[in-house]
Amino acid sequence: MKNFMLYEGDTLYLQLYNCIREKIEKGELTTRLDSIRKTASNLVLSPSTVIKAYELLEKNSYVTSKKGSGFYITYHQQHTFYPEDYMKNEDFKYSYFNEECAIDFSSASPKSNLFPIEKLKSAIIDILNTEGEKALLYENPQGNIKFRNIIKKELETLKIKTSVKNIQIISGAQQGINLISKVLIQSGDTVVTEEPTYKGAVTSFKENGGKIYPVPLEDDGINIEKLKEFLKYNSVKLLYIIPVFHNPTGVSLSGEKARILIELARKHNFYIVEDDSSSDIYFKNRIKPIKSYDIYNRVIYIKSYSKVFMPGFRLGFMILPQEITQSVVRTKYSTDISTSGLNQRIFSYFMENKIWDDYTDQLRKEFSKKQNYLYNKLKTVPHISFEKPDGGLSFWIRLPCEITGEAVYFKLLKEGVSIIPGTVFSPNYIEYIRLSFAQCSYDDMDKGVTKLTEVLEELIDLNI
Structure with a gap:
């Protein structure tokens, strides 16, 4: 263990913990850890730093200490949390020994009993x-023309102007990111x-050769000053951002920062990929997308309906700059020919007949009550810290x-409760969890918080 990966922002013991954890999960370490003295000597660290890292590994069930003998690896794959599963499917349900958890704080999609099945x-x-x-x-690879015209009309209510020629129908946000x-x-x-962020996007960019540069979030969105500093000396192809009820933090980008990002995109010649999956679930005023500020046509707007409307439906759209539209259409065709024509017609029907509006109104009322309820329950939990977002379906909690x-994830699984650890979204957010109330009854929230x-x-x- 003479080399380990440094994570910017981590203290030394957390850096060492992350390195050893990754090596164990990859099978590079399988029996026991080097002695505390040997690891400290090899890495030029204090023994106390190594002890803290080893103790953290033991607390998370990666190793077990034997008095006078050392630390032995007790990690088992069937007990392991896999961030890559969550990258592939954001609503992946975690289970313990393949049994579903009774209380689901992990899924951020509405419960199926809210779906308008009879109207469907x-x-x-x-x-x-x-x-x-x-x-x-x-269907036409670019999408049903009637559906695209309905989307165009809906976008005008958000102050977004575009042509149907630049609207591409997709099978969910992940496909849009991949395209x-x-x-x-x-x-x-x-x-x-942003950091933290949705790892499915990060994986897609990396698989196509991209290098990722994370910029931390502030209370009103991405840290503009750190972004500006990076842009002084580096060329950027894309900025990927979740500006409204950000996943996982719930933070929303301010209008002032949205305008600055548009100017930076023009000045430094990059595109902004705006991922919008949760803006329909607002509890105060609706927040405008970055696209509504886009006077230079630098924003690629990706809207998913799947997050709040039947996840298996797999439907969304993109607004594309004219110069890349045909390339995206060709790539979409080579990927899956077209998105389901029947699904597009169903959604057109829902939008024309105000079923979609009625459904999202119902969701906002339902989830506003649930958010308030869970917020008040969480306030009774000692020592944790968190904010109350103006929309979305989750809380981002510092432990x-x-x-x-x-x-926390492992121990709650044994109690039949599923959550999402912060490391799913960034290795630097080791002391965070995300709790969603989308699938929970009020009784679930009571028992889960207990x-x-x-x-x-x-x-x-x-820990004491």
């Missing part, structure tokens, strides 16, 4: 009666992201006393 049935019957087999054929990566990213190109999100309190008390006692 009526829509399908009406469409098939009207269009017959045509509704089941391959943009394939079209725009070449080996060595730099992509700036006390150097307790890690992974430790379990969380008990687990934190246990871990705090171990």
Whole structure:
């Protein structure tokens, strides 16, 4: 263990912890750790730093100490939290020994009992009666023209002007990100992201040769000064950003910063990829997308409906700059020919008949109550810190006393409660967890917060 990866911003013991943890998970360490003295000597660290890292590994069930013998690896794959699973599917449900958790604080999609199933049935019957087999054929690769016209009209209410020629229908936000990566990213190109962020996007950019530069978030969005400093000396191809009810933090970008980002994109010749999956779930005033400030056509706007409307439906759209539209259409065709024509017609029906508006109104009322309820429950939990977002479906919680999100994750799983550790979104956010109330009943929230309190008390006692 003569080399380990440094994570900017981590203290030394956390850097060492992350390095050893990764080596264990990859199978590079399988039996026991070097002695504390040997590791300290090899890495020129104090023994106390190594001890803290080893103790953290033991707390998170990676190793077990044997008095007078050392630290032995007790990590088992079936107990392990895999961030890459979450990268592939943001609503992946974590389980312990493949059993579903009774209380789900991990999924950020609404419970299925809220879906307008009866209206969906009526829509399908009406469409098939009207269009017959045509509704089941391959659709135009760019998307159904009627659906795109309806989207264009809806966008005007958000002060976004575009042509139907620049609207591309996609099968969810992840496909949109993948298409943009394939079209725009070449080996060595730099992509700036917020930190923390959605790792599915990071993975896509890296797979296409991109280099990632993370910029930390502030209370009103990405740190503009750090971004400006980086842009002074570096060329950037894309800025990937989740500006409204950011996942996982819930932070929203201010209008002032949105205008500055547009000017920076023009000045430094990069595109802004705006990922919008949660802006419909607002509890105060609706927040304008960055695209509504885009006077230079530098924003690629990706809107997913799947987050709040039947995740398996897989539907969304992109607004593209004219110069890349045809390249994206060709890439989309080579990927899956087209997005389901029937699904596009169903959603057109929902939007035309105000079913979509009624549904999102219902969600906002339901989730505003749930957010308030969980917020008040969490305020009773000692030592944690968190903010109350103006929308979205989650809380981003900082844990006390150097307790890690992974430790809380493992212990809660054994109690039938699932959460998301902060390391899913960035290795630097080891002391954070994300709790979503999307799938929870009020009784679930009561029991889940009680379990969380008990687990934190246990871990705090171990840490003293």
